[in-house]
Amino acid sequence: MSAARTTVLVxxxxxxxxxxxxxALDAAGFDPKRADSGQEGLRAIALWNPDAVVLDLGLPDMDGKDVLKRAREFYAGPIVILSARDREAEKIEALDLGxxxxxxxxxxxxxxxxRLRAVLRQTAPRTAPTGPIAAGEVSIDLDxxxxTRSGEIVRLTPKEYDxxxxxxxxxxxxxxHRDLLVAVWGAAHREDTQYLRVVVGQLRQKLEADPARPTLIETEPGVGYRLNA
Structure with a gap:
């Protein structure tokens, strides 16, 4: 019995x-699925739970960024934006939305x-402890x-959570630093360490007892970050 192919929704x-x-997707070993509008795409994501999504921003019924925002409420898989919009602000907004x-x-x-193969590698599930991960007063339920912090839900942006x-x-x-940047923002941003510094700073404000003296997310100077759990 052959293994199921990786599903990609376009x-x-x-x-x-x-x-x-x-x-092209079929020839490369993927199982392509199709949706022609934002609403149809959201229904297809919920129905098929594809391994990856390719999303156009210029859809007839709603802006692709709104599709992205709504999809991130229930879908954790990789989403690659495909768009004729080449302004840097559009790219940054889409990446910030998840x-x-x-x-x-x-x-x-x-x-x-x-690019699809890269994001699928970056988001592939790894062996992890079962159940929530405890880090001091913080609990991280990846499933x-x-x-939560001290039992209270902590609201995180998509990038903060990732x-x-x-x-x-x-x-x-x-x-x-580079591993985190590629995994969260994509290969094009492997050198944009300022993005990472900002997000880590925001996480410390939300999770640390004393953000100025972090003990939960530690900095390894010149290398990266460590979560003490």
């Missing part, structure tokens, strides 16, 4: 995109497939994307 209203992308990568139209199929989750999966180990 949400795009352009028929020509599906005509050449679906066969996208894993951003590919501009027109694009090469080979590049998109490589349910829930973080950074914390990556640290939690390897609690006690130092995770390098």
């Amino acid at each position: 949400i795009d209203d352009e028929p020509q995109i599906h005509r050449f992308l679906s066969p 996208a894993n990568d951003y590919v501009e139209k027109p694009f090469g199929v080979g590049e998109l497939l490589a 349910h994307r829930r973080v 950074v914390l989750a990556h640290l939690a999966r390897d609690a006690g180990k130092v995770i390098g």
